[in-house]
Structures are given as C-alpha cells and as structure tokens.
Amino acid sequence: MDSIQFYQRLQQIFPDKRCLTRDVDLLPYESDALTAFRAKPAAVVIPENEEEVIAAVKLCYEAGVPFVARGSGTSLSGGSLPIRDGLVIALNRLNRIKHIDPEQRTAVVEPGVINLKITEAVERFGLYYAPDPSSQLICTIGGNVAFNSGGAHCLKYGMTSNHILGLKVVLPDGEVVEFGSSSLEGVGIGPDLIGLFIGSEGLFGIALEITVRLMPRPEVYRTVLAAYRDLETAGNAVAAVVASGLLPGAMEIMDRLALKAAEIAVKAGYPAGAEAVLIVELEGEKQQVEAEFVQLNEVIHASGAYEIQVAQNEAQRAKIWKGRKGAFSSVGRLSPDYVVQDGVVPRSQLGKALAEISRLSDAYGLDVANVFHAGDGNLHPLILYDGRVEGALEHAEKLAGEILRLCIRLGGTITGEHGVGLEKRDYMPELFSESDLEAMVAIRREIDPKMIANRGKKLPQGEAPALSSHGLHPLEKKGVISRE
Amino acid sequence: MVEKQPIVNELIDLVKMQERVWVRGGGSKPSLSANGGEIQFDLRRLSGLIEYDPGEYTFTAWAGTPIKEIAAVLAEHQQYLPFDPLFIEEGSTLGGTIVANTAGSGRYRYGGVRDFLIGIQFVDGRGELIRGGGKVVKNASGFDLPKFFVGSLGRYGVLVETTWKVFPQPFDYANIQVTYLSAADLQQASFALATSPLEMDVQDWMPQDDRWVLDIRMGGLPDVIPSRLERLTQFLNDHSQPVDFLIGRGPEETAKWRDQNSCRWQPNDTILVKIPLNPQKLTELETIIDRYPRRYTAAGNTAWVAVDTLDHLPRQLDAVGLTGLVLRGDQLDEPIIGRRKGMPLAQRVKRALDPNGVFGEV
Ligand SMILES: Cc1cc2nc3c(=O)[nH]c(=O)nc-3n(C[C@H](O)[C@H](O)[C@H](O)COP(=O)(O)OP(=O)(O)OC[C@H]3O[C@@H](n4cnc5c(N)ncnc54)[C@H](O)[C@@H]3O)c2cc1C
Numbered sequence: 146m147d148s149i150q151f152y153q154r155l156q157q158i159f160p161d162k163r164c165l166t167r168d169v170d171l172l173p174y175e176s177d178a179l180t181a182f183r184a185k186p187a188a189v190v191i192p193e194n195e196e197e198v199i200a201a202v203k204l205c206y207e208a209g210v211p212f213v214a215r216g217s218g219t220s221l222s223g224g225s226l227p228i229r230d231g232l233v234i235a236l237n238r239l240n241r242i243k244h245i246d247p248e249q250r251t252a253v254v255e256p257g258v259i260n261l262k263i264t265e266a267v268e269r270f271g272l273y274y275a276p277d278p279s280s281q282l283i284c285t286i287g288g289n290v291a292f293n294s295g296g297a298h299c300l301k302y303g304m305t306s307n308h309i310l311g312l313k314v315v316l317p318d319g320e321v322v323e324f325g326s327s328s329l330e331g332v333g334i335g336p337d338l339i340g341l342f343i344g345s346e347g348l349f350g351i352a353l354e355i356t357v358r359l360m361p362r363p364e365v366y367r368t369v370l371a372a373y374r375d376l377e378t379a380g381n382a383v384a385a386v387v388a389s390g391l392l393p394g395a396m397e398i399m400d401r402l403a404l405k406a407a408e409i410a411v412k413a414g415y416p417a418g419a420e421a422v423l424i425v426e427l428e429g430e431k432q433q434v435e436a437e438f439v440q441l442n443e444v445i446h447a448s449g450a451y452e453i454q455v456a457q458n459e460a461q462r463a464k465i466w467k468g469r470k471g472a473f474s475s476v477g478r479l480s481p482d483y484v485v486q487d488g489v490v491p492r493s494q495l496g497k498a499l500a501e502i503s504r505l506s507d508a509y510g511l512d513v514a515n516v517f518h519a520g521d522g523n524l525h526p527l528i529l530y531d532g533r534v535e536g537a538l539e540h541a542e543k544l545a546g547e548i549l550r551l552c553i554r555l556g557g558t559i560t561g562e563h564g565v566g567l568e569k570r571d572y573m574p575e576l577f578s579e580s581d582l583e584a585m586v587a588i589r590r591e592i593d594p595k596m597i598a599n600r601g602k603k604l605p606q607g608e609a610p611a612l613s614s615h616g617l618h619p620l621e622k623k624g625v626i627s628r629e
Numbered sequence: 630m631v632e633k634q635p636i637v638n639e640l641i642d643l644v645k646m647q648e649r650v651w652v653r654g655g656g657s658k659p660s661l662s663a664n665g666g667e668i669q670f671d672l673r674r675l676s677g678l679i680e681y682d683p684g685e686y687t688f689t690a691w692a693g694t695p696i697k698e699i700a701a702v703l704a705e706h707q708q709y710l711p712f713d714p715l716f717i718e719e720g721s722t723l724g725g726t727i728v729a730n731t732a733g734s735g736r737y738r739y740g741g742v743r744d745f746l747i748g749i750q751f752v753d754g755r756g757e758l759i760r761g762g763g764k765v766v767k768n769a770s771g772f773d774l775p776k777f778f779v780g781s782l783g784r785y786g787v788l789v790e791t792t793w794k795v796f797p798q799p800f801d802y803a804n805i806q807v808t809y810l811s812a813a814d815l816q817q818a819s820f821a822l823a824t825s826p827l828e829m830d831v832q833d834w835m836p837q838d839d840r841w842v843l844d845i846r847m848g849g850l851p852d853v854i855p856s857r858l859e860r861l862t863q864f865l866n867d868h869s870q871p872v873d874f875l876i877g878r879g880p881e882e883t884a885k886w887r888d889q890n891s892c893r894w895q896p897n898d899t900i901l902v903k904i905p906l907n908p909q910k911l912t913e914l915e916t917i918i919d920r921y922p923r924r925y926t927a928a929g930n931t932a933w934v935a936v937d938t939l940d941h942l943p944r945q946l947d948a949v950g951l952t953g954l955v956l957r958g959d960q961l962d963e964p965i966i967g968r969r970k971g972m973p974l975a976q977r978v979k980r981a982l983d984p985n986g987v988f989g990e991v
Contacts (some may be wrong), residue, residue, distance in 0.1 A: 248820040249907055271824040279765075293769050304767070306776065307744050316974065324971030326907065329930035330741070332780060332812035333905030334730070334952045337743050338971045340710055341777020341978070344769055388684055390707055390797035430828045432853040432860070440850075491766045493684050521767045561767040569770075576770055580757045587981035592974070 146206040148187070154187060154208075155232075158200045160626035163191040174233050177218040178223040178280075179538070181566055186213075186227035193238045195255075195315075195353040201234050202351065203319035211600040214351045216257060218283030221485060222566025224292065228600050234351065236287055244268050250359040251327050253311060255493040256287025256352045263357060276305050278562070279470045290352050293344035295562035297395045297469065300520040301428070301624070302360065304562065311356030314342060316349065327356055347563050347599035349592050353460060363394070363428035365611035367438045368462045368572035371423045372416035372492050376400055376503075376515075380496040382448035383519045387492065389444045391437055394428035396520030400499075402479070403472045403514040403527070405591060410475030413468025416452040421448075423519065424469055451530035455536040472516040473527065480512065482538070486545050487563040490551030492522040502526055502549075503553050509544045523561035524552070550575065565603045573605045633691060636674050636740050636790055637758065639650060643670055644787070645756035650987050652787050654725030655695055657716035658956045659781060660900075660964050661729055672724055677791060678702060678868070680764075687747065688762060692724030692788035698724065709798040711739045718891045728784040729956065730780035733890035733902075734831040734846065737927045739796065743779040748792030751778065751785075754983025758788070764910040766794045777978065783966070784989055785982045799830070799848030803884065804859055804877035807843040807865055812911060816867035819908070819928055819932070824981075827861055835924040840872070846886065892933065892957075896922055899935035900958035902942065902966070904951055917945045943967055 146154075155164055155218065159469050165171060166188045187210070191300035192198045201417060207211045211231035218225050227233050239255035242263065245250070247270035252263060260281040263274040278284055288294070290312070295304040302308070304360045313326035324338040325331045331339050337350045342349055373379040379398050383557035386396065401420050407413050415422055427434050437603040476483055487575055490498045499515065502524075506513040526548055530541040549559045559565070573582060586604060590596065644650055652670045672693035681688035683706040690699060696710070697717045713733030714826040721731070727749075732741035739745075748762035751774075753955050761774025774955045778788065809815040815834055822832070831846035843865075847857060858876065877885060888894075895901050899922070906914055908929030918961050922933040936942060939959060946953050946967025972991070979991045 194727045249909060250823050263740075268733055271826070293765065293773070299767075301739075301746075303740065303744055306773065307740055314974075316977075320973055322971055322974045324974065326905065326970075328905045329737075329909045329927050330905035331743075333931070334780055334903070334954045334965055334972065335969065336778045336781040336785065336975055336978070337730075338974050339774050340779065341974075343776075344773050348645045361824055361826050384684055387686065387797075390800070392797055417664055430826055430857065432856050433828065433849045436850040436853045462766045487769075490765050491685050491687075491765055492684075493682060518767070522765055523767050551746075557765045558768045558770050560769040561765075562769055564769050573770065576763075577760065581771070584753060584757065584759045584982065588772060588978055589976040593982040621978070 151204070151208045151210060152188070153206050155190065155343060158197060158204065159190050159192070163193070172540035174215065174218070174227060174235070176192060177220040177223060178220050179223040179566065182226050183226045183566060184224045184229045185197050187230045188234040189235055191235045191238055195239065198234060198236070198239070198351055198353060199315045199319060199321060201232065201403060202315050202317065206318045206595060207233055209595055209597065211391045211597040213599050214291070215345050216288035217259070217283045219280045219284045220288065220292070220447055220566060221487070221563045222560070222568045222601070224564050224602060225288070225567040226567055231600070236285065236351070240606065246270060249327060251356055252359060253354060253356050255291070256285060256355060258286050260284050260286055260289060267359055271362055273362050275299070275302050275308055277359045279473070283503055284438070286355055286357070287352050288428070290343050291345065291566040291591070292345050292562065295518070295523070297518065300396060301392055301394050307341055308353060308358045309343060310358050311338055312342055313354040314350050314352050315465070317595070317598035321353070325356060329358065346566065346603045348589055348603055350598055365428070365431045365434050366394070366462060367427040367434055367441070368456040368465055369425050369441060369445055370415070370465050371448065372452040372456040373421045373450055376421040376499050377496045378421045378449045378500060379381055380519070382423050382445065382450065384492065384496065385444050385448050386441065387520070389440060391427070391441055391444070392594040393425050393520065395424065395426040396518070397469055398422070398517055398519040399426045399469060399472055400515040402512060403476065403516040406469040406479050406514065407472045409478050411471050413464055413469050415468060416454070424465060464470035469516070476514050476527050476529065480531065480584055483527045483529045483543050484531040484541050485525055485527050485559045486548050487523065487525060488549050488557060489521070489523045489561040490552050490555045490557035494555040494557070495519065495522060498551060498555055502548060505544055505547055509540065511541060511544055518561070521561070522557065524569070540579055544605065567602055570603060570605045633675055637752070638895070640670055640787060641752055641756045641758065642754055644754065644987055647987065648985070649989070650787070651785065653724040654693060655720035656718035657721040658725065658729050658731065660955045660957055660959055660961065670787070672787070677789065681775065683708065687766065688789060688795065689748070689764065689792040689793060690723055691724050692791050695720050695722055696726060703773065703795055704798070707798050707800070708795045710745055710793065711796050711969045712736045712741045712745060713886070713890045714742070715890055715892065723791045725790065727779055727788060728781050729954070731956070734833050734886060734926045736931070737832050738830045740826070743776045745793050745795070746775045746779060746791065747794050749775045749778055749788055750790035750926060751788045753786040754987040758789070762792065764792050768791060772774070778815045784991055785979060786988065801851035801854055802846055802848045802882055803854050804882045805845045805847070805858060805861060806875040807845070808837070808873035809841045809843065810872060811868065812836070812841045812915065814870050815843050816845055816908065816911065816929070818865055820869070821864070821868035824898070825864060831886070832928040834929050836923065894924060895921060895957070898958070899937055900939060901956045902934050902936060902953045903956060904932040904934065904946065904953045905930060906951055910949065910951070914948045914951065916941070917949070921948045939966070
C-alpha cells in the first residue's frame with residue numbers, strides 16, 4: 146500500500162475533521178511533555194469509539210505504518226512522541242465512564258478518561274481511584290496504564306498496576322483480546338497478562354477498555370511536615386519512620402532549591418532556612434491513625450528535625466500538599482528550562498545518592514533541585530539549564546545520564562514511574578543483560594511482528610530525532626499542572 | 630551455603646538438552662507438579678535467602694526456598710508477606726507460590742502475589758537465564774515479567790531467583806466472626822463495608838450448616854483494637870442483620886488463620902479448586918458447588934471448593950464464564966478448567982520464551 150492509498154483508506158474511516166494532515170493541525174501533536182524532542186507524524190486521527198481505533202490499527206498493520214497511541218501527551222520520557230511519518234491515534238474522545246459498581250468497588254472506563262475524573266465520578270459513594278500522578282488533572286488512564294504511573298500516595302496501596310483488574314486491548318496486528326475481570330483477583334488464573342500489559346509503554350497495542358479498582362476514601366489523614374538542616378538527616382528520618390513499623394500513605398522530601406521555588410510560587414509557609422523538609426502522611430481508620438500518629442510523633446521528634454508542623458485541619462493539609470505538588474512547575478520560576486529524572490535507589494542508599502547528586506551538580510555547574518517520593522526511593526532530580534545557551538541541553542542531559550548510572554550502581558533502576566520512552570532507552574543495556582533484552586525483543590516481536598506500535602521507544606534501538614529545546618509543557622507554563 | 634551457580638547451570642543444560650522438562654517445588658500443590666511426566670529437577674535444591682536488609686523491606690531468595698523459612702526470618706523483624714501465601718506448613722516454596730498464584734486470606738487488603746513480587750530470574754525454554762524487574766520497590770524499566778510469571782504454572786520458564794517487597798506486620802490482631810441467616814444477608818453487610826472507611830486485613834465468607842459466616846481479621850496497634858472491634862460490630866448491627874458475633878484474640882486466633890491458610894478445612898480425598906469471581910456471581914456459582922465444602926476469601930472474590938469429582942465442573946464453570954485452577958487432589962493434563970481468557974496474548978509470549986514447548990503447552 147503506498148502512502149496515497151493509506152491516506153485514502155484513513156479517510157474512509159475518519160471524517161476530515163477527525164483526520165488531521167495539515168502542518169498547522171499536526172503541530173500540537175509533535176511532542177509530549179519531554180519537549181526537547183519533536184517529530185512530525187503523517188497524520189493524527191481522533192477516534193470516537195473503539196471500532197475506529199481498531200480499524201486504524203488494522204490499517205496501520207496492513208500498510209506497515211507505525212502508530213503511537215496518545216492520551217494527553219504529558220509523558221515526560223518521550224513516550225507519546227510521534228514516530229516520524231507514522232500515525233498518531235489520539236484517544237481523548239474515548240472518555241466515557243461506562244459503568245460504576247460501588248458494591249464491588251470497580252469502574253469500567255474508556256482509555257481517554259482523565260485520571261481525576263474517575264475519582265470525581267465515584268466520590269459520592271465514598272470511593273476514589275488511588276494512584277495520583279500530579280498530572281492527574283489532565284493525564285489519561287490509558288497513559289497511566291502504558292506507564293504504570295505512580296504518585297505521592299502510592300506507598301501503601303501501589304501504583305497503576307495494583308489498581309487495574311481488567312483490560313480489553315487491540316494488539317498491534319488488530320486482534321482484540323480481553324483479560325482480567327471485575328473480580329478483585331483480576332486475572333486470577335493463568336499468567337498475569339494485566340501485569341504484562343501495564344508499563345508496556347504502548348508497545349503491546351492500545352487499551353480500549355479498562356476496569357479499575359476503587360478504594361474507600363480514608364476516613365482521616367494526619368500530615369506532618371518536618372524541617373532539617375541537611376538533606377541526609379531528612380533521608381535518615383525516612384529510614385527511621387519505615388523502621389518503626391509504620392506504613393504511611395505518603396512520604397515525600399523537598400530540598401532547599403525546591404522549597405525556594407515552592408515558596409515563591411505558592412507561599413506554602415514552609416519553615417525558613419530548611420535544607421530539606423520531609424512530609425509524612427498517615428491515612429486510614431480514625432482510631433488506628435490517631436494511635437499511629439503518637440508513634441510517628443516520637444520518631445519525628447527524635448529524628449533531628451529543628452521544626453515540626455502538624456496540619457491541624459484540611460486547609461493546612463492542603464497547603465502543605467500544594468507546595469509539594471506545585472514544586473516542579475515552581476522550579477520553572479527559577480530557571481527557563483529543566484530536565485527531570487526519575488531513577489530509583491534502594492531506600493537505604495537515599496543519603497548516598499543525594500550526596501552524589503549534589504557533588505555532580507557542583508561538578509557540572511548546574512543547579513539540581515530534588516523533590517521526590519522518599520518512601521519508595523524514587524528520586525526526581527530536576528536539572529536546571531537555560532535552553533537558549535548553545536549546548537546547555539546536551540550538558541544537562543549528560544548530567545542526567547550520570548545520575549541514571551548512579552542509580553544503577555546503587556542497585557536501583559532508571560525509571561520508577563515516568564517510563565523509558567525515547568529518553569532513557571540507551572541506558573537499558575546498562576541495566577539489563579543482552580539476553581534479558583533479547584527476551585524483551587522476542588516478546589515484542591511476537592506481539593507486534595511488524596514492530597509498528599510505538600516503534601523506537603523503550604527498547605534500545607532505532608534513531609532518536611535530534612535534540613532541540615522547546616521549554617515547558619504549555620499547561621505547565623500556565624501553572625495548570627506540575628511535574629512530580 | 631552450597632554454591633548455587635552449578636545447580637543453575639545444571640538446570641540450563643537440562644533445558645537445552647531435553648525436549649520436555651518437568652520440575653517440582655515443595656510439592657504442596659500436587660495437581661500442578663508433573664502432570665504425567667517424570668520429575669527431572671527438584672527446585673528445592675535452589676533454596677535459601679540470598680539478600681535481606683530489614684531496613685530496606687525487600688528480600689531476594691532462591692525460588693525453591695520454603696516460605697516457612699522466609700516467614701520466620703521476616704517475623705524476627707516484625708515483617709511479613711501480607712497476602713498469606715498458602716500451604717506454608719506443607720512446604721510451599723516461593724517459586725511454587727508465584728506460578729500457582731496461591732495467596733490466602735490476607736490477599737484482601739494489600740493485594741496478592743503479583744503485588745509483592747518485584748524481581749525474578751528464570752531459565753526460559755531456550756536455556757537462557759533472564760532477569761525481569763529488579764530489587765527496588767518501584768520500577769518502570771523493561772516489561773513487567775515478574776507479574777507475568779504469577780499464575781504462569783511454570784510454562785514459560787523455570788524460576789531461579791525471586792525478589793519481594795515486604796510490609797511491617799501489625800503488632801496485634803483480632804478476629805470477628807459474624808453469623809448471618811443467608812448468603813444474601815452476608816452480602817448486604819459486605820457491600821456496606823465496601824464503601825465504609827473501616828479497615829480490615831481479611832474478609833472471608835463461609836457457609837456453616839444453613840448459615841453464612843463473615844470472618845473478619847483486623848490487624849493494628851493493640852491499644853485501639855478493642856475500640857475498632859466495637860465500632861465494626863456497631864456498623865454491622867446498623868447496616869445488616871447479624872445473628873451472632875464471636876470474637877477471637879491471641880494465639881488461638883493466630884493458629885486459626887494458620888490452619889485456614891493451609892486449607893485444613895479441605896476433607897481428605899477431595900479435589901481443591903480455586904475459582905476467582907465477582908461476588909455478584911455468587912448465587913450462580915453456589916448452584917454449582919453448594920453441596921461441597923467451600924470457603925470464599927477476599928470478600929467473595931475467590932472461591933475455594935473441595936469437590937469429589939471433576940466430571941462436571943469444567944463444563945459448569947465454562948457455562949457461567951468462570952475459570953478454575955485444580956490445586957490438590959487430582960492430576961489432570963490441564964489443571965486450568967472452565968473459561969479461559971487472553972489466550973492469544975499468552976500464546977504469543979509462549980512463542981517468544983518457550984518456542985519449542987519444553988515446558989509444555991499453554
Ligand atoms: C507536570 C507533569 C507532572 C507529572 N507527574 C507525574 C507523576 O506524579 N507520576 C507519574 O507517574 N507521572 C507523572 N507525569 C508523567 C505523565 O503524566 C504520566 O506518564 C501519564 O501517565 C501520561 O498520561 P497521558 O495521558 O498524558 O499519556 P501520553 O503522554 O499521551 O502517553 C503516554 C504513553 O502512553 C501510551 N498510551 C496512551 N494511551 C494509551 C492507551 N490507551 N493504550 C496504550 N498505550 C497508550 C502512549 O503511546 C505513550 O507511550 C507527569 C507529567 C507532567 C507533564
């Protein structure tokens with residue numbers, strides 16, 4: 146099939162207004178939130194139902210045209226970056242919540258549903274959808290599935306993969322497969338195909354329908370903020386909380402630079418002069434949380450904090466979180482550009498990792514702000530640079546690479562929740578052996594013989610488009626969303 | 630400790646040389662070991678803890694390690710695998726628990742085997758040693774092969790090494806058994822609990838004579854357990870029609886769940902089948918299995934039934950769209966019975982990892 150025939154067939158499936166081919170229409174789709182990369186697709190289609198998605202995938206398979214599924218394009222790793230001359234299948238209009246079952250605590254949703262919309266729809270039953278990426282105001286559940294996205298509150302009950310029970314997907318050759326169920330057991334019997342599909346970054350096809358698990362909203366929260374004179378003591382406090390046998394809902398750290406940014410942006414009222422603050426939040430049934438809180442207080446008081454704030458009401462809690470969740474976009478006020486990394490280290494290595502990042506930051510002459518999920522060792526160093534300066538992006542990327550290698554050396558991994566995407570695929574051979582990678586490629590080839598689904602991502606191969614700097618995600622600039 | 634690498638190499642050679650390889654773990658789920666073939670490799674040779682840093686809340690151990698050994702080490706540090714792996718007393722191993730996906734009553738609150746397994750190393754059907762996942766609790770690199778191996782029945786590779794995350798174990802527990810006149814009454818209570826903020830670690834259901842018992846386990850700090858129990862009792866009185874409450878504490882309570890997670894209720898000479906379901910299908914399933922001893926875990930989401938024959942069950946399950954796994958009591962060529970889902974995807978992975986069917990068919 147030549148490209149003219151491909152377009153003709155596409156136009157038989159989609160009306161003109163939902164089949165974009167003109168340069169001006171394609172522009173908004175040329176990159177995701179990793180704005181340093183950019184690529185022009187052949188076309189963007191906007192299906193309104195799953196039949197159209199399936200038809201588009203089948204056509205791509207027949208024509209051998211690569212495709213990328215796209216939710217809201219907030220991927221930070223180049224996951225939803227188009228493939229040059231490939232098709233973008235934009236899923237935002239598949240945004241129906243098809244079914245809510247409060248008794249079984251499940252909902253069946255289409256992939257384009259915005260993360261937060263699920264919680265909004267089930268709130269009246271006292272339920273919520275737990276994984277809370279800080280992009281949850283705009284990112285889609287389909288994107289969350291592709292990346293196994295996490296958030297600040299994933300310490301106790303897990304990430305996306307722990308909250309998906311059933312999936313209907315179209316494989317890259319157009320075959321439609323359903324697995325899992327509305328049972329809490331999910332797959333239950335046979336290999337856990339849900340687990341395999343989640344985090345596959347669009348390489349195994351497109352999720353068409355997703356059954357999510359809902360949770361009862363915690364009855365109470367107890368939120369403590371502790372300020373430290375140095376980052377290491379804050380890191381040790383995390384270890385002390387964990388060692389005490391408590392299982393908090395969230396445990397987050399922000400360093401001096403991140404605090405400064407947050408203070409400028411949202412005036413969160415964090416303690417002055419802190420090198421680091423630790424936020425610990427307990428959640429759950431009232432009596433249990435109150436008892437745990439007594440224990441937490443003891444641990445925090447013995448942890449070397451020089452100031453401790455306890456949220457006395459929901460407004461104070463919200464204020465603490467506003468600063469934390471807004472920290473990333475606030476950093477935009479300190480620097481015109483930044484890259485964010487997402488490596489994970491064993492929790493006992495947090496102090497060492499942070500000290501080494503600080504050393505690297507000095508050596509490279511680049512400021513690095515740290516805001517991260519301390520409870521699970523998931524670092525988020527933000528490397529600040531000025532994209533207008535020739536070579537600055539490359540310099541920042543080089544430092545980012547050193548940080549990834551540091552995480553590998555310390556026994557961790559290159560990504561906790563943002564995915565490998567395009568950005569980190571070249572580090573995969575440092576993390577996995579040749580035979581590990583061969584097995585992944587073999588699985589990929591069986592599922593996608595023509596390798597058309599999100600070609601060039603996740604696995605180390607292919608050629609990256611040239612790097613060029615384009616600043617923050619437009620919504621980030623407006624302060625609508627923030628990175629975490 | 631015996632150097633294990635030569636044993637791993639032996640396994641690799643075996644896989645490379647043989648057309649069909651049978652392995653066994655602890656033997657606690659006989660229906661799943663060697664369905665017809667002769668065992669060539671005993672995974673218990675690959676046994677022992679490799680790495681455990683209590684402060685890290687993770688451990689790595691050989692796949693053939695009996696969980697009982699691991700549980701004892703974890704308990705010294707007040708840590709545990711919250712999903713209550715089954716048949717610990719009978720010698721179940723880490724690897725066997727993964728491939729059979731046998732989580733017990735504790736699955737209810739924090740999830741099952743899949744939610745705590747974070748890394749694996751396995752020998753695939755081509756004799757390659759392959760690693761999936763890692764050693765940290767959060768990891769988005771590579772495909773999530775650890776999760777894929779949960780429930781895989783050993784048909785995609787032989788697990789060699791496993792890495793897990795663990796949780797702090799509650800300091801105290803209480804059990805409350807609430808009797809209802811009917812399954813419908815019990816379900817009414819369970820549905821009310823579903824949207825309440827009351828937290829419980831276990832919610833089992835079991836028929837008892839002509840009544841139904843809601844069997845709840847609650848873990849937490851000792852000081853507040855009495856008041857939480859009181860609150861739960863009040864809630865159930867307000868939202869359902871219980872006819873009786875029975876509270877259990879202390880060592881007896883612990884022993885009860887130990888027995889429960891060894892399926893001690895299963896009569897001799899019966900066949901134990903696990904059947905996941907949405908509890909809204911309970912009535913339908915009950916018409917098939919109501920003459921057998923049975924129990925439900927995870928708030929009615931998993932049925933465990935001890936049948937005396939498998940003559941009709943596969944067809945009956947298929948008719949109501951359910952799947953079952955035969956765990957003990959019979960050896961079938963295919964321990965998965967009833968409706969199967971997702972086969973086209975599973976088969977593709979099979980072709981990638983075990984193209985020649987060294988570990989049997991999918
Ligand atoms: C400001 C900001 C804050 C963020 N905070 C967090 C955070 O706290 N935690 C976190 O984990 N991430 C975070 N992210 C990253 C991002 O939001 C998540 O990765 C999110 O899941 C992406 O969703 P999306 O709808 O934007 O997906 P997209 O970016 O459109 O796509 C992401 C990937 O998913 C694939 N995909 C999309 N839909 C489907 C589908 N239906 N089936 C199969 N594949 C599909 C795409 O091909 C692509 O590979 C943040 C990003 C930004 C910009």
